[in-house]
Amino acid sequence: MVAVQKQALIAGTESTLAWVRVFVVATLALSLAAAGVGLDEAPWLWAVVFVAMVYSASNSVLSLYREYRNLFTGRVFLVADLVVITLLVAASGGYSSNLHILYALPLAVVVCQHGGQAGVYYCLAVSVVYPVSTIALTGRTSTAWAPHVALLWALCLLLWYVTYDLDDREERANRRSELSALYRAASAPLQTEDHPALIEWLLSGALNSADICHASLYRYDSEIAHFDMCYSLSCEKRGDSMEMQSVRVLQTDMLYTVLYRNLPAEIVNLHTDRRMKNSVIADRPMRSAILAPVIFPGGDPFGVLCLGRAAPHKSTQHEVKFAQTLAVQAAVALNSATLLEEASNIKAAKEADRLRTELLATVSHELRTPLTAILGFASILNPAEGLPVSPKAHDDAVKEIIQNSERLNKLVGDLLVLSRLQAGALKMDMQWGDVSDMLDDRLEGLQMIAGPREIVLNVPDVLPDVKFDEVRIGQVITNLVENAAKFSPVESEIVIGVARIEGGIVIGVRDEGMGIPSEDHERIFERFVQVETGAYKAGIGTGLGLAICRSIVEEHGGSISVDSVLGEGSVFCFTLPSSTGTHEYV
Amino acid sequence: MSMCRVLVIEDEPSILKFLTQALLLTGFDVVAVTDGEAGLAEIRGETAFDVILLDLMMPVLSGWEVLARMENEGLLDEAPVIVVTASSQETDQRRARAMGAVDCLVKPFTVREMAICVRQVVGTAA
Numbered sequence: 024m025v026a027v028q029k030q031a032l033i034a035g036t037e038s039t040l041a042w043v044r045v046f047v048v049a050t051l052a053l054s055l056a057a058a059g060v061g062l063d064e065a066p067w068l069w070a071v072v073f074v075a076m077v078y079s080a081s082n083s084v085l086s087l088y089r090e091y092r093n094l095f096t097g098r099v100f101l102v103a104d105l106v107v108i109t110l111l112v113a114a115s116g117g118y119s120s121n122l123h124i125l126y127a128l129p130l131a132v133v134v135c136q137h138g139g140q141a142g143v144y145y146c147l148a149v150s151v152v153y154p155v156s157t158i159a160l161t162g163r164t165s166t167a168w169a170p171h172v173a174l175l176w177a178l179c180l181l182l183w184y185v186t187y188d189l190d191d192r193e194e195r196a197n198r199r200s201e202l203s204a205l206y207r208a209a210s211a212p213l214q215t216e217d218h219p220a221l222i223e224w225l226l227s228g229a230l231n232s233a234d235i236c237h238a239s240l241y242r243y244d245s246e247i248a249h250f251d252m253c254y255s256l257s258c259e260k261r262g263d264s265m266e267m268q269s270v271r272v273l274q275t276d277m278l279y280t281v282l283y284r285n286l287p288a289e290i291v292n293l294h295t296d297r298r299m300k301n302s303v304i305a306d307r308p309m310r311s312a313i314l315a316p317v318i319f320p321g322g323d324p325f326g327v328l329c330l331g332r333a334a335p336h337k338s339t340q341h342e343v344k345f346a347q348t349l350a351v352q353a354a355v356a357l358n359s360a361t362l363l364e365e366a367s368n369i370k371a372a373k374e375a376d377r378l379r380t381e382l383l384a385t386v387s388h389e390l391r392t393p394l395t396a397i398l399g400f401a402s403i404l405n406p407a408e409g410l411p412v413s414p415k416a417h418d419d420a421v422k423e424i425i426q427n428s429e430r431l432n433k434l435v436g437d438l439l440v441l442s443r444l445q446a447g448a449l450k451m452d453m454q455w456g457d458v459s460d461m462l463d464d465r466l467e468g469l470q471m472i473a474g475p476r477e478i479v480l481n482v483p484d485v486l487p488d489v490k491f492d493e494v495r496i497g498q499v500i501t502n503l504v505e506n507a508a509k510f511s512p513v514e515s516e517i518v519i520g521v522a523r524i525e526g527g528i529v530i531g532v533r534d535e536g537m538g539i540p541s542e543d544h545e546r547i548f549e550r551f552v553q554v555e556t557g558a559y560k561a562g563i564g565t566g567l568g569l570a571i572c573r574s575i576v577e578e579h580g581g582s583i584s585v586d587s588v589l590g591e592g593s594v595f596c597f598t599l600p601s602s603t604g605t606h607e608y609v
Numbered sequence: 610m611s612m613c614r615v616l617v618i619e620d621e622p623s624i625l626k627f628l629t630q631a632l633l634l635t636g637f638d639v640v641a642v643t644d645g646e647a648g649l650a651e652i653r654g655e656t657a658f659d660v661i662l663l664d665l666m667m668p669v670l671s672g673w674e675v676l677a678r679m680e681n682e683g684l685l686d687e688a689p690v691i692v693v694t695a696s697s698q699e700t701d702q703r704r705a706r707a708m709g710a711v712d713c714l715v716k717p718f719t720v721r722e723m724a725i726c727v728r729q730v731v732g733t734a735a
Contacts, residue, residue, distance in 0.1 A: 391695035395717040396624055399717065399718070399720060402719035
C-alpha cells in the first residue's frame with residue numbers, strides 16, 4: 024500500500040512539474056521574442072526552445088491524460104481521429120484527395136476491438152462527416168465522395184465478417200470457461216471439507232475463466248466484524264499453491280461497502296479510481312476488478328470475492344453477473360463444507376459414545392462372570408442356606424472361589440494397565456540394553472509358565488542394543504508364552520527367537536498349538552477378543568493380554584503381528600527399533 | 610413327584626459348574642452343555658426338560674440366536690426358558706422376554722435367588 028501511495032505522490036509531483044516546465048519554456052520563448060532575438064540570429068537557441076516546448080507540452084498532455092484518463096475513452100479517440108482525418112482530407116484537396124484512405128485505419132481498429140456493430144456506427148458517422156465537411160470546407164457540392172464511402176462500407180463488412188467468427192469463438196470459449204468455473208464451485212464440497220483447500224479449488228476455477236488473472240477471497244470474521252484473512256491466486260504464479268495471509272483492512276475500504284450492501288462493485292481502473300485509495304485491493308497485481316459479496320445461506324457474511332484483470336477493463340453486465348453467481352456458488356459450497364464438517368463431528372462423537380457404551384457393557388460382563396462364580400459358590404457354602412454340601416463339593420467350591428477371585432484381580436489389573444497405556448499415562452522406563460540378557464534372566468520364570476512344554480531360546484551371539492523397558496517387554500514375552508502354553512499340547516516346544524532386522528530387532532514366540540484362523544489375525548489384538556477354537560476353554564484369559572502387548576510394543580515404536588497355520592501352530596513376532604523414533608522417555 | 614429336569618446352556622466353565630452343583634443341591638436333575646448348538650440338539654432330543662437355563666453371551670451361537678432358532682423350530686413350547694445374563698440393562702431383559710424367555714436371571718446371583726426363580730417358573734408351568 025505504501026508503494027502505491029508513493030507512486031501516487033510521485034505522479035502528483037510529476038504532473039505539477041510538467042506544467043511548471045511549460046510555464047518556464049513559454050516565459051523563455053516570450054522573453055526571447057520580446058528581446059528581439061530573431062530566428063535568423065540564433066537558430067540553435069530557437070531549436071532548443073522548440074524541443075523543450077514540444078517535450079514539456081507532450082509531458083503536460085500526458086499528465087493531463089493520466090489525470091483525466093476516464094475521459095480518454097475509445098469514443099473520444101475515434102472522434103478525434105475522424106476530425107483530424109477529415110481536416111487532412113479537406114486540406115489535401117477534398118474528395119479528390121487520396122488521403123481518404125486514412126479513414127480505413129480507425130475503422131479497422133474499431134471493428135477488431137469492438138466488433139462489427141461499432142464498425143457500422145463508424146461508417147455511418149463517416150458517411151455523414153465526409154460529405155458535410157467537404158461541402159463545408161470547399162463549398163463545392165458533388166457526389167464524388169460516394170465511391171469512397173461505399174469502399175469504406177465494403178471494407179467494414181469484410182472486416183466484420185473476418186472478426187465475427189473470431190469473436191464468436193472467443194465468446195464461446197469464455198462461456199465454456201465460466202461454466203467450468205461455476206461447475207467447479209458447485210462440485211467443490213464433494214472434493215473436500217477443508218475450508219482453505221475448498222477456497223483454493225474455487226479460486227483456481229475462477230482463474231481459468233475468461234481473462235481473469237487474479238482471484239482472491241477476503242474472509243470476514245463476524246465476531247470481530249473485520250476482514251482477517253486473504254486467500255489469493257494469481258496467474259503469474261500459476262502452479263504455486265494459494266497464498267494465505269492475514270490482512271488489515273481499513274473501515275473505509277470498499278470491501279466493507281460490498282459486504283454490507285450485499286451488492287457487487289466494479290473497478291474499471293485500480294490506479295485512477297479514487298475509491299481505491301488505501302484499499303487492500305490496490306496491492307494486488309491487477310488493474311481492474313469485480314468485487315462480489317459471499318454471503319452464507321441465512322445471511323451470515325463470509326467475505327468478498329475479488330476477480331481481477333491485468334488491464335483496465337469496463338466489465339459487461341454478463342461479467343458482473345458471472346462474478347456474482349460464482350460468489351453465491353462459493354457461499355453455498357463453503358456453507359455445505361461447514362455443515363458436512365459439523366455433521367461428521369457429531370457422527371464421530373456419537374460413534375465414540377457408542378464405543379464407550381459397548382466397552383462398558385463388555386467390561387461389566389467380563390467382571391460379572393468371575394463375580395457370579397464367586398457369589399454363587401460362596402452362597403452354596405453359606406450355612407444359612409442349609410445345603411447338604413459334600414466335603415468334595417466344599418473343596419471344589421473353595422477352589423473355584425479362589426480361582427475366580429484371582430481372575431477378577433488379574434482382569435482389574437489388566438484393565439488398569441491397558442487404560443493407562445492407551446491414555447499414554449504409563450511411562451516406559453527406556454534403557455539401552457541387550458534383549459538376550461533379559462531373556463536369560465527370565466528363562467526360569469517362563470519355563471514355569473510353560474509347565475511341561477519345553478522353552479527353547481534361539482538367540483544369536485551378537486545383537487544390537489535396543490532401547491526398551493525391561494519390565495514391560497518382559498511382560499509382553501510372558502503374555503505371549505502364556506498364550507502359547509494355553510493353546511499348545513503338553514510336551515511340545517515353545518521357541519523364543521530373536522533376529523536382527525534393518526533398523527532394529529525382531530522377537531518371536533512360536534508354538535505348536537492349534538493355530539489361529541487367518542480372518543482373526545488382526546482382531547485378536549483388540550480388547551476382549553478371544554478366538555473360539557475346539558480345544559479352547561473360555562475363562563482361561565482375560566482377553567486383554569494381546570491388547571496390552573500391542574500397546575506396549577507400539578509405545579516402543581515397534582509393531583506386533585501373528586503368522587499362523589491352523590493345526591500347525593502360531594508365531595507371534597514383534598519388532599523393537601534400535602533407535603526409538605516415536606517416543607523418548609526420561 | 611419326579612425330579613424336575615433342567616437343561617443348562619452356559620459357556621463359562623466356572624458358572625456352568627456352579628449352576629450344575631446348585632441345581633443338584635436344590636433338588637433338580639441337570640443336563641449341562643457348553644454351547645448353543647449342543648443345547649439345541651438336547652432340546653430337539655428325546656429327553657424332556659422342565660426348564661432351560663440359557664446364557665445370552667456365548668461365542669459362536671449366542672443365546673439370542675438359540676432363542677430365535679427355538680422359535681423358528683417351534684421348540685419354545687417344549688420347555689420354559691430362563692435367560693442368564695450379565696447385562697443389567699432393561700432393554701436386554703425386555704428383548705429376551707419378547708423373544709420367548711419367561712424370566713431373567715441377572716448375574717451375579719446366589720443359589721437361593723436361582724432356586725426361587727427356577728421353582729417359580731416350574732410351578733407356573735405346572
